[in-house]
Structures are given as structure tokens and as C-alpha cells.
Amino acid sequence: xxxxxxxxxxxxxxxxxSVKIECRSLDFQATTMFWYRQFPxxxxxxxxxxxxxxxxxxxxxxxxxxxxxxxxxxxxxxxxVTSAHPEDSSFYICSARDGGRGMExxxxxxGTRLLVL
Amino acid sequence: GQNIDQPTEMTxxxxxxxxxxxxxxxxxxxxxxxxxxxxxxAPTFLSYNVLDxxxxxxxxxxxxxxxxxxxxxxxxxxxMKDSASYLCAVMDSNYQLIWGAGTKLIIKP
Numbered sequence: 595x596x597x598x599x600x601x602x603x604x605x606x607x608x609x610x611x612s613v614k615i616e617c618r619s620l621d622f623q624a625t626t627m628f629w630y631r632q633f634p635x636x637x638x639x640x641x642x643x644x645x646x647x648x649x650x651x652x653x654x655x656x657x658x659x660x661x662x663x664x665x666x667x668x669x670x671x672x673x674x675v676t677s678a679h680p681e682d683s684s685f686y687i688c689s690a691r692d693g694g695r696g697m698e699x700x701x702x703x704x705g706t707r708l709l710v711l
Numbered sequence: 712g713q714n715i716d717q718p719t720e721m722t723x724x725x726x727x728x729x730x731x732x733x734x735x736x737x738x739x740x741x742x743x744x745x746x747x748x749x750x751x752x753a754p755t756f757l758s759y760n761v762l763d764x765x766x767x768x769x770x771x772x773x774x775x776x777x778x779x780x781x782x783x784x785x786x787x788x789x790x791m792k793d794s795a796s797y798l799c800a801v802m803d804s805n806y807q808l809i810w811g812a813g814t815k816l817i818i819k820p
Contacts, residue, residue, distance in 0.1 A: 628808075636812070637798065637810050637811065637812040637813050638754070638798070638810050640807075640808070640810075643807075685751075687753045687754075700744075700756075700808065701756070702746075702753045702754050702755070702756075703753060704752070704753050705752065705753040707751075
């Protein structure tokens with residue numbers, strides 16, 4: 595099956611620093627990638643959708659200047675949390691849609707747990 | 712607005728059968744997904760239904776009725792490792808996934 599990786603799996607950083615999270619599709623070309631955030635005991639919240647080579651589409655309430663998304667290639671998308679603060683501590687999960695298998699197929703990465711001190 | 716409803720929590724006994732229901736109201740429909748999420752981990756894909764009826768995959772089955780806006784996930788021969796949250800998600804007319812809040816399933820010996 596299709597594999598999506600995320601790096602790093604864990605990040606602990608000081609308040610005010612920026613953190614970059616990578617999401618890679620390992621064995622398929624991801625025409626679309628999604629970034630989710632999940633707080634403890636809550637459901638997934640879609641932050642943004644990115645298509646390769648174009649600007650990301652952010653969900654309402656998500657600051658595009660704070661959460662920078664770059665989808666530079668068909669196998670890599672990055673999410674940069676700029677000037678992170680403790681309230682940004684969360685579980686960040688990416689997913690990728692395999693354009694070759696139809697619109698319905700979406701695979702999740704293992705997630706990145708961010709703790710901002 | 713768009714809405715996905717599923718029970719918050721369910722409890723079942725090891726070896727038994729449990730049915731997790733999901734009702735939805737969305738702008739358009741391009742399929743319904745069930746995902747399993749263990750605590751601290753990302754969701755993993757379980758099933759996808761786009762036509763009415765029952766899809767069986769081992770111990771797990773998923774049913775869809777588009778006219779009723781209703782789906783269920785059926786888990787048979789429950790094992791302790793099935794303790795997890797089960798997320799129902801519907802793909803709308805824009806191919807966006809609309810997520811339910813998830814059902815936490817607790818399995819007791």
C-alpha cells in the first residue's frame with residue numbers, strides 16, 4: 595500500500611522559534627496534500643490543502659502567515675510553524691492523495707507531535 | 712451546513728460484535744470513509760463506501776445507505792487491540808473530507 599512519512603515525529607522547542615515538518619509520499623506522486631491538527635481527545639481539524647506547484651488553500655481561522663505550507667514537488671510538502679507558542683502544541687498530521695488512484699484515495703502520515711515550551 | 716454525527720463513546724466485550732453508526736448531511740457526496748485511530752497515532756484507513764450496501768473486509772464490515780445519509784461500521788470477534796477511536800468521514804462535492812468527531816470504542820475482557 596501507499597506510504598506517507600513525516601519528519602520529525604517529535605519536536606520540543608522554545609516559544610518564538612520556527613519549526614518545519616516534512617511530509618513525503620514514498621511510493622506515489624501526491625497531487626494533493628492535506629495538513630491536519632488534532633488536539634487531545636478531539637477530532638482532526640483540516641488546516642490547509644496544497645496542490646503541487648500552487649499556493650495552499652487555508653481553512654477559515656488558520657493563519658497563513660503563521661503556518662507556511664510549501665508543496666514544491668509531487669512527493670514533498672512542508673509545514674512551517676513560525677514563531678511557535680505554547681498554544682500551537684498539538685499533533686500535526688499530513689495526508690496525501692494519490693492522483694493515480696482516483697480522487698478518493700488519501701493516505702495519512704504517522705503524525706508529528708509538537709510541544710512548545 | 713455540513714454535519715457528521717457519530718456516538719462519542721461505546722463499550723463492548725472481547726469476542727462480541729459492535730456496530731458504530733454514522734449519519735451525515737453534506738453538500739454533495741463522493742464516498743464515505745471509516746478510519747481507525749489508536750491513541751497517539753495517526754488514522755489508518757479501514758473502508759470506503761460510495762455505493763449502497765455492505766462491504767465486508769475480514770472482521771470489519773461497512774454499510775452505506777445514501778438515501779438515508781447513514782453508514783455503520785461493524786466489528787466482529789472483538790479483540791482488545793480494537794480499542795481505538797473510529798472516525799467517519801464523508802467526501803463532499805468538492806472532494807473535501809468532512810470529519811466526524813470520532814467514536815471511542817472501549818473493549819472489556
